[in-house]
Amino acid sequence: MKVSIIGTTGYGGGELIRILHSHPVFQIHSIHTTRDEIRISQEYPHLSGIFEQTLKKLDVEKIAEGADLVFLATPSGVSGKLVEAFAGRDIKVIDLSGDLRFKNGEIYREWYHHEPVNEDVLGQGVYGLCEWNRTQIATANLIANPGCYPTATLLGLAPVVSQKLIDSKSIIIDAKSGVSGAGRSPSRGTLFPEINENFKIYKVNEHQHIPEIEQQIKRWDDAAGAITFSTHLLPITRGIMATIYVQLKNDLNTKKLLQLYEETYLNEPFVRIRPEGQFPAVKEVSGSNYCDIGLHADRRTGRLTIVSVIDNLMKGAAGQAVQNANIMCGLDEKAGLKLIPLYP
Structure with a gap:
């Protein structure tokens, strides 16, 4: 083709x-x-x-x-x-x-x-979050590829939001991205002397990906409220880490929640769930189409912490676009994307 x-x-x-x-x-x-x-x-x-x-x-x-x-x-x-x-x-x-x-x-x-x-x-247009909208993607002619931050965030939140296991008005997302997320056009904020050995927050409560995340969350839970979403710039080239904090409705432990995530993403080739006590790092998905997720339920506070990492240029952009194209055209979803992450 x-x-x-x-x-x-x-x-x-x-x-x-x-x-x-x-x-x-x-x-x-x-x-x-x-x-x-x-x-x-x-x-x-x-x-x-x-x-x-x-x-x-x-x-x-x-x-x-x-x-x-x-x-x-x-x-x-x-x-x-x-x-x-x-x-x-x-x-x-x-x-x-x-x-x-x-x-x-x-x-x-x-x-x-x-x-x-x-x-x-x-x-x-069909929203191309592959793991959660595959049926519509398969018959579409026009795909809206999700944003990088929304991809990491939504894949991390989806199992508990769709099952209504959390207070969907309690969502706080602390997200961090490598400099390539700002694009290739030069700007003072992404110059080497500005970003090297530095770590800064930007677009506080004003990032354009906020309504995209809220729109999809409301499709899973129409009672969902506004989210708190903070974005930070890391002194690295690639990678996104979204650390998400939510309040659990019931007394669920980490083991049960990990079982839910493992069952939800069992047949998803590009989502990997970490074992209890382990959390992903951005380098472990660099150059690949994987989204790696780790989580922990704090029995003391009743809050769940979800850590979701992707390569912003791959699963957050081009990789997911090709995954969408594969699904649209009836091909093997993994075609062209069987890339082992670059490490170190």
Whole structure:
């Protein structure tokens, strides 16, 4: 099957090339940019002699005629316009931005400060949290790839929220990300002297992923309230750790809760549950599509602590996008994603 990538020069687009270059079914038909037409290896020298396609100017009609599926690794506010341009054409679309994640366009406008996508197009989009929405993904033509923080958070919360085992108004999320999550465009806050040997909080109670997390939690428990969500920047390149604190409704111990998580994710190839007393670290999923989860129920306070880690560029972006594409196209969900994490 032929695939095209728009937005190839960003980190997410670069990861898509890395995965798809070795995919057993998908073939990279074309890569696109709004900038100069150059060989991708001039932008990413690590691809020299491996992948030497030329970045082409964006032409929606030609892409739709030549490819079966297109990945949009473009910024929010740009992707939405491209989705509308591809609407009604015979091509599947996976959008890695936030433009399709909200069914309520006003929420998108408030948090992303862009005009929302046309309601008819929004209605066609399926939220691509693979482990919890596989049936809809399998029949979709338009996928909203989840955000990186929401992926780690929702996979960690889903078993206890969906079973209504927690007070869903008590959710506190302390999340941390590597610098690649800020994208490839330079900014003062991500300069080496600013981030090296440093650790800082940002977008306090204002991160654009807050409503995305709340929207999905309410689908599992309509009594859910607002969350407290804090984000921090780590002096590392890749990785997200979401440490989540929730109040249990009943006296459940760690062993019983781990059994629930193990049963819930038993047949999920990319979610790994740690044994009691063990907790994951970001390096243990680096370069892979895995989400690793550990947890502990504190009998003294009645609170459950959930630790969920992913690679923000993989399970948090390109890896999950390819997982969605595999499901959409009826392929082995693991195709192209059987990558052992990079360690150390």
